[in-house]
Amino acid sequence: MPIRLIATDMDGTLLRSDHRTISPRTREAFARARAEGIDVLAISGRQPYSIGAIVADSPLDGSVVGSNGSVAMNTLTREILFEETLSVHAQRAIVEGILRVYPGVKVSSARQAGDVYVTQHGYAGMEDPGAEVSRWAVSHRRADLEEVLAEPSVKLALLDLDVPSEALLELARELAVPGAGPTTSGAPFLEVGKEGISKATALARFAHDRGYSADEVVAFGDNNNDVEMLAWAGHSVAMANAVPAAMEVSDEVTATNDEDGVAQVIERLLG
Structure with missing residues (x-):
């Protein structure tokens, strides 16, 4: 099936090890995906205010998911798309x-x-x-x-x-x-x-609202809070620096976050 949505974790995945930088190559890969009509989504344990600061003026600016799936927000308007709270x-x-x-x-x-x-x-x-x-x-x-x-x-x-x-x-x-x-x-x-809320549930909700099936979603991650999301996505990619649990559920392992592992896969998938 065609790729309609690319979702990526941030720290240890999208970002270099300074926890701030999206490399020029990675920016270009996401810009190319968007130009080809593919939705992109940053999904993180961070809160939207922090995600928004990092993705500002990048192809990932817009709808983001924070707090490990508990909150989604449009960083351009600050509209809360959904929010789940621990009692x-x-x-x-x-x-x-x-x-x-x-x-x-x-x-x-x-x-x-x-x-x-x-x-x-x-x-x-x-x-x-x-x-x-x-x-x-x-x-x-x-x-x-x-x-x-x-x-x-x-x-x-x-x-x-x-x-x-x-x-x-x-x-x-x-x-x-x-x-x-x-x-x-x-x-x-x-x-x-x-309980029951994760990056996977948020990604599934985001995809469903836009009419995408799991088979049309590519997801990238590296840590324990990414495991459910990687297991859910139609094509999942763990980083070379990922924890074993993330690698075990993924369809492939790419290069590290400092080696533009996310960009390498997107470039290949887009041909």
Whole structure:
């Protein structure tokens, strides 16, 4: 079947290892895809304000999916296309379960399509999440844990610099809290969204709304939060720097993100 949509993860996939740069070759590959009538979509664990800053003035500017599938937004208009949130009950349950084993964990909540952060006192490395890479203003305040967990989140981040994120993920999966969907993306924290929501569900929703079947979608990814998306797409591509789980479900493995692996595949597929 023809290719009608190309979806790509960002960090470790689309972007160079500086987590900012889309190479000229990759820009050209996506520009060529769009010129041939193919839709393109950036889909990330990042929030739309951050995705929007990076894809600005590139062929990927427009509709994006952030927060591991929890929110979709048009970066040109800031229209929210859809949003799914982790309930207060579920986020309190998973945090309480993890704190029983790792009492040093601190928590940050992203809300309101990712434009508002409420972060627990003591959470390391988040003085101002919108200061470095942001297309529009982002609100951020520090609070005690009760306030952090008081409202639903598009994404909840749990961090203890002394505990690997994969250890937190293993515990979260053992807890199996109803309503909570944990994952990791290569960042040092555990990421929790609404159960059943992933990049795969968001990509499927985006494709369905435009009349595309899975067979008409090509997806690129590299980490645990990409696995479901790679398994869903009609043609899936893992990066050479991908985690084993992403490689296992993919149809092929391309070069690394620093070697323009995404561009290499798009160029080949477009002939």
